[in-house]
Amino acid sequence: RYGYNGIRYYSKGRNNRPAMHVSFDFDRFLDYMFRQSVAEGFENDLAEWVTTWKDTLSMEILINKKIVDKYPENLLSYHQILAADALKIQEKIDEEMFASCVDESRFLEYEHGEYIIKVPESKDDFLDEACQQHNCLAGYVNTFINGECMIAFLRKKDNPDKSFITLEVRTRPNGELYTVQAKEKYNHNPDKGMLDYISEWLRKLNTMPC
Numbered sequence: 001r002y003g004y005n006g007i008r009y010y011s012k013g014r015n016n017r018p019a020m021h022v023s024f025d026f027d028r029f030l031d032y033m034f035r036q037s038v039a040e041g042f043e044n045d046l047a048e049w050v051t052t053w054k055d056t057l058s059m060e061i062l063i064n065k066k067i068v069d070k071y072p073e074n075l076l077s078y079h080q081i082l083a084a085d086a087l088k089i090q091e092k093i094d095e096e097m098f099a100s101c102v103d104e105s106r107f108l109e110y111e112h113g114e115y116i117i118k119v120p121e122s123k124d125d126f127l128d129e130a131c132q133q134h135n136c137l138a139g140y141v142n143t144f145i146n147g148e149c150m151i152a153f154l155r156k157k158d159n160p161d162k163s164f165i166t167l168e169v170r171t172r173p174n175g176e177l178y179t180v181q182a183k184e185k186y187n188h189n190p191d192k193g194m195l196d197y198i199s200e201w202l203r204k205l206n207t208m209p210c
Helices: 026-039 046-064 075-092 095-104 123-133 137-145 192-206
Strands: 006-011 020-025 110-112 115-118 150-156 165-171 177-183
Touching (some): 020 026, 026 046, 075 123, 075 137, 095 137, 110 192, 123 137, 150 192, 177 192
Antiparallel strands (some): 110 115, 115 150, 150 165
């Protein structure tokens, strides 16, 4: 903290993004947060809004090597533009490495009842999912390729090309798989029925013979 109104936000780099050192005025930030969270429909989930704001600043650093705007108007729209630009930066990534990661994650694929779980086949699938879901998945390509996480798409069987739920899966030190995130459009949480479906999928994955 600096004086009464100054705050510095520090975040360790994650998802292959640089660490952030952000100084800002606390009162201005609160005013911005409440105005934007209401305008963007986050008034009942300020934690999710803060996550989106931090992710936006992180992508600004990735793209511009600095923060251009701490308080962007229309945060969600700006976030989506940055997400698309972030994906373009990743275009030089080795395609063979990406294909290898896809093959290694195919064991996540699943089909039961009215739903299927599939894995992305290309970097374009990340962008398509990000655009359909209005989330920041486009910035996760490096994280996926580096083996830090696995990504899967839960879809309705009768409409497998339409995004429904985006899944981020990681592995605990003991080898157990777990979901870091399971999000519907606009980062909304799935209902209990879908969470139960995801839990059963994970249970089956974790009890598969090695």
